[in-house]
Amino acid sequence: MMPRACVLCIAVLMLLYLSGTLASAALPGDSDTDGQISRMELAPLVLSALDSGKPLSGEEFRDLRDAAWIFLHWDGRSRTVTDAAGKTHALERPLRRIIVMDGETLETMRSLGVSREHIVAVDKYSIQKPEFFPEYAGYPSVGSIWAPDYEKIISLRPDALFLYASVSRAECDEIEKKVRSSLPDTTVFRFDCYHPETYLADAGEIARIFGKEEKFSELSGFYTGALSAVTSAVSREPAPLVYFETWNDYKSVSRGSGYHDKIAMAGGANIFADSAAEYPEVDPESVLARRPEVVVKLTGSARYIFGGYSGENGSRFAEVHGSILSRPGWSRMPAVREGRVYILHNAVLGGPQYIIGVTYMARWFHPDRAGDLDPQGLHERYLSDFQGLSPSLARPDRFIYPVE
Amino acid sequence: MDRWFRAAGLVFAVSLFVLSPALAASIVRTVVPGENSTYQVVLLMPGEMVAGIVETVPPGYHVEGVDALPGQFRVDGNTIRFVILGERTVQYTLTGKENPEGAIEGSWTDITTGQGGRVLSRGETGEPVMQDTKPAPPVPSRQSGPAPLLTSLGAVVVLLVVAQRFSGRRGFP
Numbered sequence: 001m002m003p004r005a006c007v008l009c010i011a012v013l014m015l016l017y018l019s020g021t022l023a024s025a026a027l028p029g030d031s032d033t034d035g036q037i038s039r040m041e042l043a044p045l046v047l048s049a050l051d052s053g054k055p056l057s058g059e060e061f062r063d064l065r066d067a068a069w070i071f072l073h074w075d076g077r078s079r080t081v082t083d084a085a086g087k088t089h090a091l092e093r094p095l096r097r098i099i100v101m102d103g104e105t106l107e108t109m110r111s112l113g114v115s116r117e118h119i120v121a122v123d124k125y126s127i128q129k130p131e132f133f134p135e136y137a138g139y140p141s142v143g144s145i146w147a148p149d150y151e152k153i154i155s156l157r158p159d160a161l162f163l164y165a166s167v168s169r170a171e172c173d174e175i176e177k178k179v180r181s182s183l184p185d186t187t188v189f190r191f192d193c194y195h196p197e198t199y200l201a202d203a204g205e206i207a208r209i210f211g212k213e214e215k216f217s218e219l220s221g222f223y224t225g226a227l228s229a230v231t232s233a234v235s236r237e238p239a240p241l242v243y244f245e246t247w248n249d250y251k252s253v254s255r256g257s258g259y260h261d262k263i264a265m266a267g268g269a270n271i272f273a274d275s276a277a278e279y280p281e282v283d284p285e286s287v288l289a290r291r292p293e294v295v296v297k298l299t300g301s302a303r304y305i306f307g308g309y310s311g312e313n314g315s316r317f318a319e320v321h322g323s324i325l326s327r328p329g330w331s332r333m334p335a336v337r338e339g340r341v342y343i344l345h346n347a348v349l350g351g352p353q354y355i356i357g358v359t360y361m362a363r364w365f366h367p368d369r370a371g372d373l374d375p376q377g378l379h380e381r382y383l384s385d386f387q388g389l390s391p392s393l394a395r396p397d398r399f400i401y402p403v404e
Numbered sequence: 405m406d407r408w409f410r411a412a413g414l415v416f417a418v419s420l421f422v423l424s425p426a427l428a429a430s431i432v433r434t435v436v437p438g439e440n441s442t443y444q445v446v447l448l449m450p451g452e453m454v455a456g457i458v459e460t461v462p463p464g465y466h467v468e469g470v471d472a473l474p475g476q477f478r479v480d481g482n483t484i485r486f487v488i489l490g491e492r493t494v495q496y497t498l499t500g501k502e503n504p505e506g507a508i509e510g511s512w513t514d515i516t517t518g519q520g521g522r523v524l525s526r527g528e529t530g531e532p533v534m535q536d537t538k539p540a541p542p543v544p545s546r547q548s549g550p551a552p553l554l555t556s557l558g559a560v561v562v563l564l565v566v567a568q569r570f571s572g573r574r575g576f577p
Contacts (some may be wrong), residue, residue, distance in 0.1 A: 039473070039475070039476075040475060042454070042487075042489060043476045043487045043489065044475070046454070046487040046515055047476075047478055047485055047487055049456060049515070050458055050485045050487075050513075051454040051485070061518070063517060064515060065515060065517075065518065068454035068515035069454075069516045070456060071489065072452065072453070072490065134566050192493060195545050228470045248446045327420055382470075
């Protein structure tokens with residue numbers, strides 16, 4: 001029989017061996033396992049790689065590459081990120097095979113300067129917008145939130161998948177569940193990247209994932225500056241009554257929806273704010289009864305696909321505007337009588353570009369006080385400084401009607 | 405024949421546009437001659453990076469000193485290996501012949517991407533070669549040095565001249 005001390009000694013040795021292996025597997029290059037890759041740990045590894053004279057392309061350099069990246073972008077430490085669903089993810093390695101399943105997050109990543117190099121596939125709708133996402137034209141598609149291509153997702157073996165947090169929550173939960181059952185090591189992040197209240201928090205956490213804090217600071221300054229300009233122009237003004245209609249006729253928005261918040265930010269009073277549903281179907285008579293002073297019709301989806309970045313069928317703006325003015329009984333509505341019916345494309349309101357749409361609406365809601373706001377200039381700056389696109393894409397006749 | 409010159413001018417101008425980002429992303433070497441046959445060699449990084457640099461000095465030169473953090477360089481005969489961990493510049497001093505023969509050869513690898521290339525001497529970037537002045541100041545931000553801007557401006561001028569000459573006659577062939 002083996003002496004007890006000997007058994008204990010073996011057990012301790014095994015424990016030490018295991019803990020050392022796990023620690024080194026957790027954070028590459030952290031040889032003293034103190035949870036930080038220091039200068040003194042990384043330098044000899046790089047010198048040794050230089051001595052070997054081998055090109056840095058094989059699997060043997062993966063740890064070194066990741067250690068260098070973590071040193072540079074995460075201050076040498078692992079990173080903990082909390083997504084919009086409240087889930088905390090501890091990251092020990094940089095993400096190198098990413099699938100992004102919504103355009104809003106993809107756009108936000110581009111704003112932050114996240115390299116396309118590590119994005120292995122995107123949703124089909126982003127691919128279908130070659131004017132806005134030219135770099136993803138012909139990219140591998142994983143379908144959409146509503147019809148995901150699981151086979152493709154799993155075959156790409158992503159290390160991270162980005163899904164909505166609250167939009168289509170049930171569908172996204174299902175995707176997360178199915179992907180995690182096949183690929184348990186894949187990190188599933190949930191972000192919305194469209195809601196004004198949470199947009200900068202979402203963008204900030206995404207920036208932390210990719211070590212893009214500096215660019216986030218620039219992006220944050222852009223949003224807060226634009227919002228502050230709107231707020232100072234409209235805050236002390238009485239809010240006009242606004243009827244906001246989505247791309248479905250007589251479907252409006254209420255408190256709790258992102259659009260409601262955007263109307264409020266622009267200094268408007270949503271006439272259906274207190275409806276029970278987030279997107280209420282409204283009775284035509286009730287619209288007339290509430291006597292809106294401004295009407296905003298949202299386009300860009302369903303029966304109203306025209307304009308936007310593709311600029312296709314731009315003549316339909318006038319056609320749709322005319323049909324709204326001629327709705328039964330609308331000639332008596334204050335908004336129609338005073339020529340305050342506007343069309344706004346969802347590209348500049350629904351997603352990360354909401355600040356541009358809000359600035360347009362602020363001008364419509366408060367022409368006297370917000371007339372100096374420059375939504376087109378803001379749009380141009382967003383495209384050139386954050387999206388790497390031509391500012392000429394910001395032509396107002398593609399996004400609003402009538403153009404002032 | 406004239407047409408070939410014009411086409412060559414256009415190709416040159418376009419190549420400047422294409423090459424300038426590549427030059428801007430390279431590590432650049434400046435050699436500043438000093439007294440008593442000494443040379444101060446300054447390596448300037450294009451931005452914050454983790455990289456390895458191997459510099460080989462020609463025979464007849466001696467590495468007198470290295471201005472880099474301890475543990476981040478190694479001198480082995482006429483070869484110096486540097487580890488760059490976010491520094492914007494590193495320097496070393498050479499002593500050698502009064503009339504230098506041969507050139508310093510260097511290569512670098514960005515450890516985070518595996519990409520790399522040759523260390524360019526300042527003259528190759530379109531900037532004037534430093535002869536007897538103090539080392540170039542560090543570039544304050546990534547890829548924002550004057551070289552790409554000057555190169556691009558030069559290319560624009562060449563393009564405009566070429567385009568004007570073409571439009572003044574028959575237009576583009």
